[in-house]
Amino acid sequence: EVEQKLTAYVGFDDDQQPLAGCFVSIDQDGTAFIDKGLVKPEHRKELTGLTGDDDAGRPQTTKPKHPLAASLRRDLAQARLQVAQVELVRHPAIAFDLLVFQVASSILGSPRSTEEAADVLFRLPRREKTEDVEPTTAAERLASLAAGLSTDWLSQESEAARFEAFRLLPEEAKQQLLAYCVAMTLKPKLAPMPGEKTTAYDLALSLTCGDVASFWRPTSENFLGRINRSQLLAIGREVFGDSWSHSRAADKKASLVGQLHRAFADPDKPGRTPQQVERLKSWLPAGIGFDMPAVADQAKPAQAA
DSSP states (O other), X not given: OHHHHHHHHHSOOTTTGGGEEEEEEXXXXXXXXXXXXXXXXXXXXXXXXXXXXXXXXXXXXXXXXXXXXXXXXXXXXXXXXXXXXXXXXXXXXXXXXXXXXXXXXXXXXXXXXXXXXXXXTOOOOOOOOOTTSOOOXXXXXXXXXXXXXXXXXXXXXXXHHHHHHXXXXXXXXXXXXXXXXXXHTOOOOOOOOTTSOOOHHHHHHHHHTOOGGGTOOOOTTTTGGGSOHHHHXXXXXXXXXXXXXXXXXXXXXXXXXXXXXXXXHOTTOTTOOHHHHHHHHHOOOTTTSXXXXXXXXXXXXXXXX
16 A cells, blocks of 8 residues: 555556656666656646646746846856866865765655756766867866876776775875766756755855856856847946946947956956956856855754654
């Protein structure tokens, strides 16, 4: 009876199954990956009627449209990912906590609670091709950290010999290896927007106190040329003040992009106030930084057994 009830909770019955589907794909290691329980948007209302989970009478909330294009958000998430990897490698204790949290949540709790954190199967997520992309500061820093890892034990011929050599490594070296491996499994994502839930991934990045602005600055190619005039004027207003924005209200987009590109590239140019210099050095688009947003649901104290 218990098994039947559990099956009802995690699956679809005979009436619901025609409305449910799955994606089947081949993973990088050649194994089949199946993502079950997917429902097409046009079938959600019908499925709601079958499950009895009727949202009628509940206030319907519409997710606000994001001000940045989807392709730009993906690129910003990739840039943020590179910095996240660097910071987790630099903070093995945080990487360890994130790893154990994910494993314990998957085995003892619900895997869905950590779907945006590291991939604890230690599969390298698919990366977009970057043959023609100039190396970033974060990518160069990550390569430097990788070069400093203790990997001589990998050259041993047998697995037993490799394990024995690994055991002899200092504890700090083992932690650095673990931190690097956890960092390499991270997936690109931006910080949550206001009203969205904060994940363990978001909290872990904030604990590193990593300064994304020291690795990534807005340029005409990676950001400024991909937003509209109103957004460019808003950035200028935020950095330089209202007078800058008012005096350039009639400027064309190309001119605004060029002015802001040069300003971010040379923040210490004479004639700027200390406040303007600091804003040019620290300004970031929403979602790319590691600052911890307000947590909507505070953690409850653990219950004693």
